[in-house]
Amino acid sequence: MDAHDTEVMPSTLIAPEANGDGHVASVHNLYKSFGSFQVMNGLSLDFKPRAITTILGPSGTGKSVLLKHMVGLLEPDSGTVNVFGQDIWGIAERERAQLRKRFGVLFQDGALFGSMNVYDNVAFPLRKHTDKSESEIREIVTYRLKEVGLEAAEKKAPNEISGGMKKRAGFARALVMNPEIVLFDEPDSGLDPVRTSLLNDVILKIHEEDRGTYVVVTHDIRTAKKVSDYVGLIWQGRVVYYGPAEEAFSSSDPFVRQFLAGDSVGPLGMD
Ligand SMILES: Nc1ncnc2c1ncn2[C@@H]1O[C@H](COP(=O)(O)OP(=O)(O)OP(=O)(O)O)[C@@H](O)[C@H]1O
């Protein structure tokens, strides 16, 4: 058990080791193709520690693929992924697996196990990756379920709860290991504007308490406006814009203007 596993309450998050340049996560010159299809095209991005960075970009442009590289599920053809000061593909699989435990990931569809109730879904990472007792697990799971407003739903199966509740359950599960980096793949997809707004409130509230490094992939401009400290716009496997949120939303950059306006005319094309 490492020091991180002994943490119980999230308010005592360990300060993440930063890279030499002060970042806890950075991707440099990432290239990746699937067959002849080039998805990552020299993408570089330094994620500011303890901030919420929103990743925007058209469908199929490589946002989910980027997150999979960051968490070590996909290996780059070339380029580097650095987290907590380590090149994650320059270390052994065993060490990479240890690093993965310091990530929380909220997948695009919540990715709950259909055969387990909400409680067991949220408890799953703790049972799998730690040797905590069931009473310690109950303390953490209850805390996290309460935080996302799901304490009354713990016995429900995923097919008995709404889309918004599934996302919140996925979020609670992503948080139980007290991750220093949390990756959200479209936390708002499939939610109505009110549920999106409520989920964004939960994200902001928990970020305020835990101060993790959050990366939020979204198509929803309102989400981006509400939660972002920094905004990156990705197109064709490359970062075409990156900046602090207040600059991004008033930027005259043609990529940003077109994406924010949802305009068909501009530098962002279909391919
Ligand atoms: N494992 C894989 N094998 C082959 N192609 C893949 C694989 N994963 C992703 N792709 C392709 O890479 C491209 C980028 O996919 P990605 O899922 O990153 O898009 P995205 O930006 O997340 O899109 P969306 O906004 O629709 O979720 C797509 O064309 C996709 O089909």
Ligand SMILES: [Mg+2]
């Ligand atoms: Mg995606």
